[in-house]
Amino acid sequence: MLVDSHCHLDFPDFSSELPQVIQNAHDAGIGIMTTINTRIKQFDEVHKIAQTYPHVFCTLGTHPCNAQDETDITLEHILKLAKNDKVIGLGEAGLDYFHDQSFKTEQKKVFLTHIEAARQTGLPLVIHSRDADDDMADMLMSEMKQAEFKILLHCFSSGIELCKTGLDLNAYVSFSGIVSFKNAKNVHEAAKLVPIERILVETDAPYLAPTPFRGKRNEPAYVVHTAEALANIKQLDIKKVHNATTRAFFELFSRVPEQNYQGWEL
Template sequence: MLVDSHCHLDFPDFDGERADLIARAKAAGVELMVTICTHIRKFDQVLAIAEEYPEVYCSVGTHPHNAGTERGIPADEIVQLANHPKVVAIGEAGLDYFYDKAPRDAQAEGLRIHIEAARRTGLPLVIHSRDADDDMAAILREEMGKGAFPALLHCFSSGRDLALTGIELGLYVSFSGILTFKRSEEIRDIARDLPADRLLVETDAPYLAPQPRRGKRNEPAYTAMTAAVLAETRGVSEEEIARQTTENFFRLFSKVPRQNQQTKAIAS
């Protein structure tokens, strides 16, 4: 069993074919998916998909690209929305200095608000970090000093220092199709060296399709391709990577019921 810990099933790329998309994922061994919120003001669209499909859960939060337009949404509102049984994570929130689509102070402010929501709910914060390693590490250290919170660095493409800082602070690290790209030797080196009990896999669909699908629309079924490269990188079997990343997922996303995993184990 595999889990796509981060996809965007509400995006229009998937309109009219979500049922088929989920069926393809299950055929590839991807039994669960978390569809990630990028606009709190559009959260209802994300939640509707999670409510429709038993295999899908969701998060609530504001992507750093949207931190300027959704500035000022309090942690109280995020916490309230997170009470829904299908909401299993906070975010994605973070810092993106590559595109800089929102003022950097708004991004940092939003990240801190989401951290507060994660701390209060106990739900994992899904962190987006791009070209912002030093500032991200500083905020994480400062905020963790105020009180622990669960989190993961999603779609990891940063430097080794941020990965090690995350591990030191108790975070998890999730790898996407970027891991499979020919020029991603540095990312594979990091993935090889991190503790096995902190690794997750994801697609970030519809973006970042893994080799050999690079350049095409991504979808949850392709989680298996990234997992296969992660297994090769770490010198273990694909079955072991599936087992370990799924166990890690349930440990971090502790609100997700484990009956899917238990049913799978009984069937095998």
């Protein structure tokens, strides 16, 4: 069994095909999918999908690229929504200076609210960081010093220094299809550095389809190819990669009822 720890099943790319996409994933041995919220104001949409499909879970959070639209969302509101059935984590939240640098202040404010929610709920925080390595490392180090919280560096594509900082702070690290791209040397370097016990795999579908589907619409079934690329880079048996990444998922996302999955072949 393999887990797609990060996909966006509410995006219009799937719409009417969603039942087929989920069936494809199960046929490929994907036991669990987590559909990730990017706008808290649209939480109902991801939550509805998680409630419809037994093996789909969801998160709750504001993507940094949407931060300027959700600065008014309070900690209390997040804490209340986090109690919903099938919510297993917070985020994706963080910093993204790649698309737009004009809302750094808003991004930091919203990210801090998510950090506090992660502390108070004990839920892991799915972190999105792009072109913001230094600010991300600074924020994580200073916030973690004040009081700890659980973190997942998702779709890791940052520099090796942020990877090392993350590991010092007990982060889990999730790799997407980028790890299968030949030219993604920094991601390969990070994949070698992170112990397999702390690695999760994801698609970030509909984006970032792994080789051999690069450039096409991605879907959770393709996470198999990400695991394969990871096995090659770390020179591990593919079964070991399936087993370890699924184990890491259950350790981090401890709200998922692991006992329901004991029948699955690991």
